[in-house]
Amino acid sequence: MANITEVAEAAGVSISTVSYALSGKRPVAPDTRRRIEAAVLELGYSPNAGARMLAGSRTQIFAITEPLRKDTHAPTHMAFVLATAVAARRHDYDILLLTDEQAQAGMSRVAANGLVDAILVLDVAPDDSRVALARQIATPTVFIGIPEDNDGLICVDLDFEAAAARAVDLLADAGHASIGLVGQAETAYLKSNFPPRVRGAVLARSAERGVTAVYGTSGAKNANRAAARRTAGELLDGGATALILHCADEAHAAVLAEVAARGLSVPADVSIVSVGASFDTTALAIPVDSIPLVPEASCDLAVELALQCLGDEPPEPGLRLIAPTYSPHGSVSAPPGPPASEAAAA
Amino acid sequence: MANITEVAEAAGVSISTVSYALSGKRPVAPDTRRRIEAAVLELGYSPNAGARMLAGSRTQIFAITEPLRKDTHAPTHMAFVLATAVAARRHDYDILLLTDEQAQAGMSRVAANGLVDAILVLDVAPDDSRVALARQIATPTVFIGIPEDNDGLICVDLDFEAAAARAVDLLADAGHASIGLVGQAETAYLKSNFPPRVRGAVLARSAERGVTAVYGTSGAKNANRAAARRTAGELLDGGATALILHCADEAHAAVLAEVAARGLSVPADVSIVSVGASFDTTALAIPVDSIPLVPEASCDLAVELALQCLGDEPPEPGLRLIAPTYSPHGSVSAPPGPPASEAAAA
């Protein structure tokens, strides 16, 4: 591990010139720059991280707090961690991972010892305890997800309400009058921030549009599959001609299995839209229209905001809702025509 | 963010005394220590991370390289990351997360700029490219998993061979003469290091014990469930009276579903042992005997080794295999007795 002094000697310049050549903060003669670059390459020089943190004002590290609880949906969370890491690296930032108990103690610690430039909060719960912490530390903090009490915080998230409303509109526009929502396990409505937002918006928008909407859970972790099937069955029995799915990968598959088992086809007999999925709904047995939750969208923006916090004009606190996108894959159409008798009556 | 000078002033001592009081590297008078501790508390002092890295020889950070590829089994990987983070925190270490491309470039980078004290390599592939990198950097590196070419490396892992052999012994001892192995998707045998080790050991031990063993895949990600059922069916059709499961959570469930669908009961008709599972096999429809892969075991040891690398007597390079444990849950018994006719003939 060569240091800046060795590079300066090798290039025949002073260490400050080396520093300026590498940072570009002051002009350096082309010829000098070349000699320095050659020395850097030859010595395999890389500026010492500790020295940089101490002398400069940046650590080039973001902390991510992600509880990684055993009962969370691993693939989704992993996708968010990954997306954040990738976004951070694009700006030359590394990721310090704070898990479980650390999400609390760790946040204070890294804020106090100046290890990180900003903190990104993942897997946000409605009553997240990290909210209070964020308010009392000086380190800029960005939430990916929206806690209930979000006054003065910077939050980024998919506009779940708009996504849910869009799904309802899609189905109502196609002529459906009765919609079923396959939601998440009951506990998810307490531990995560978005399930209640989707449920609320589906019900509200349905009321506005004058269509009926019924909600059902997709069950807890291990009973996932069976519960999702049962719920889908109940919703269809209740007269729903369309389903909105806001649940895990396997629950989607289970719903499709139930639909198939009943001899129903998509979209002729049942229309289906997935809301807030962060997996590929075209890889299912039947490709499903999706208004997805795209981790990259939220995480890129969150990193962007974190960086802005470090600049001279920090962004306004408040919510940043990402507009939903709609990817049709042919799983939505008009509801089945009325039975022959009714059609005749009309 | 108070600094050590302010603490020293508040306590009426010099900064070196504060440093010694906090590190314990030299004796400090009880009364002085009390005053310093009070000042620390009052000012909310926490030593600056950058300054510590620069002045001291430790950064108190370990890097974790974990590709987090989209096609990996998220829950298992998350469990390992979590276990490593927890083990590291116990020793006052933080975790820097290096994902995907970073697993390569990131490793060199943090080794070169001295950001971390050691690197922990997760999700090790048989022909892992991080092996070559580990050999050429000065930063101590510990592998959790065993690459094919592991000369001179420090590797930690469950003794999969022993675990597989143990499973075979268990079943052979119970009287089974024909064993089926429900393995992983074909691709897993190339990208991960342990599936081939389990398969090889099951086959080898079976040969030694004079029982026949047949291997079947449990299919790729989305076809997981169906493929696992099919495979289990084929193995049972082939005359297997016992199954060794080395596959994901859902594949376990699928196998049990197939067994149930055939009207067979566990363990009366079929004995089942799970090998290398890092989830709770008692939460399945039928509790299954398990010779588990315990992330904590590997990760604790790996962190321990990383710490030793920083001490005066670094550990010998080589493999550290963790002895398997067996948790019986009543899914293994003698094979069903011979049909009445055979029994009479005997």
Next chain:
DNA sequence: GCCCGTTATCGAAGCGCTTCGACAACTGAA
């Protein structure tokens, strides 16, 4: 009462970098 060995504390020297101010060397306008 003197010297030596403890014990508790202090001062100062870095660790490797960034950044500010200074200063030559050179340009072009007056």
Next chain:
DNA sequence: TTCAGTTGTCGAAGCGCTTCGATAACGGGC
């Protein structure tokens, strides 16, 4: 020719901490 303005480079002052002597202050053995 002189002077102001560039441009490229350098020296030095920290950033906040750890750690190595050095030095008081004290007590016990002679």
